[in-house]
Amino acid sequence: MASNRPAPEAPFVPSQRSPETETFGFGSYRTDEGPWEEWNPTAESVGPVRGKHRVAKQRGGGFARSSTVLGVGVIAAVSAGGMASANTGKAPVSISMPDLPGVGSLITDEDTAEDAAPALVNFGSEADDTAQGATADAGEALRSRIMAQAASQQTQVASKAEAAAAKAQAAAVAKAAKEAKAEAAEAKEKAEQAAKEKAEAARLAELAKQYTLPTSSYTITSTFGQAGALWSSGYHTGLDFAAPTGTLIKAVHSGTVTEAGWAGSYGYRTILTLDDGTELWFCHQSSISVSVGQKVATGDVIGRVGATGNVTGAHLHLEVHPGGSATGIDPMAWLRSKGLNP
Structure with missing residues (x-):
């Protein structure tokens, strides 16, 4: 990198104001300072300046203003160096500038107005914008x-x-x-x-x-299981069809006559055995129209209603003995099981 050329020498012009009114620097005139020797920066004494730089012309009376701007620039540079140190973790670098005549001429008023101030203003504005944007x-x-x-x-x-x-x-x-x-x-x-x-x-x-009721024009007077002293077993063992004497008695179903005659308290009785072995007892008849061993069909006349045996009036006493058993079952239920409704 090329170094700066030595700046032209500037004549030392003592201030025309009185020492009491000179306020540059520390704000008051000090007798223990000066006189100053002229200092011309050279390539050995001044480091290279990075970035854009230029040497402006001398202006009369601009030393104090240039120095003030230079001080602000130095503060900004130091602040920037501090932030860089905070960001990079490196120790900040101390920067010192001698307060000598002619140094302020390195930075012109145009540089101050155009470069330094906008940078500072922009720095604050950008910080505010950043804070507002973050919020x-x-x-x-x-x-x-x-x-x-x-x-x-x-x-x-x-x-x-x-x-x-x-x-x-x-x-x-x-x-x-x-x-x-x-x-x-x-x-x-x-x-x-x-x-x-x-x-x-x-x-x-x-x-x-295939089946039919044993008689017609009848009235049911006693049912199976009815209790009473009229029956030797203590209850009625069959179904009574009360009808006038001489009313026809018919074969309920086809079968064979296995008994026909007197049977004591049953009076005249006919027993018809069906093909399945069920015995039908027709009791208290006034007369019998069939004989033992005779085959009959459904509806054939086998006798007539009477009042023989142990009776109180003319009626047909019908009993049903499945399989020829001594104990009979309810004739009403059996007749209904054959599709008949006494």
Whole structure:
């Protein structure tokens, strides 16, 4: 790097003011200072100046102003050096400048007005702008965080509401499905029951064609199991059809006559054995129209209603003995099982 050339010598002009009025430097005249020798900077005594520099022309009476500006520049340089030291971690460098005549001529008034002052003003303005920008950025960041937190809370509330609505809807759907399933099961059960009843009705209707009631123009006077002293067993063992004497008695179903005659308290009795082994007892007849071993069909006449045996009036006493057992069953239920309704 090239060094500066020596500055031209400037004549030393003593101040025309009185020593008492000279305020340059320390603000008062000091008799213990001076006289000063002329100092001309050279390449050996003055370090190279970095960046833009120029040597301005001499102005009369500008020494004090140039020196003042130089002092401000030195302060700014020292401050900058301090900040650089703070930033870089290096120790600050001490800068000293001699307060000699002619030094101020190195920096002109134009340099002061155009370079130094705007730099200082700009430095403060940029610092304020930076502080304001940092404050604005912090406020905007805080606002953004608050808005994000509010949006997150709203999202959580909306999510909870949606989850609750979905849960309620799922519960309603499950309840509706359960009710529909129960209704379907009930409908199925009813349909199955109806089908069973229909099938049973069809079966009974078909059986009714094969079976018939033992007599007509009758009245049911005593039922199976009815208690009373009139019966030797203590209860009624059959079903009584009260009808006028001589009313026809018919075969309930096809079968074979296994007994026909007197039977003591039963009076005249006919026993018809069906193909499945069930015995039907027709008692208290006034007359018998069939004989033992005779085959009969449904509806054939086998005798007539009477009042023989242990009776209080004319009637047909009917008993049902499954498999020829000694103990009978309820004739009413048996007749209904065959599609008949006494």
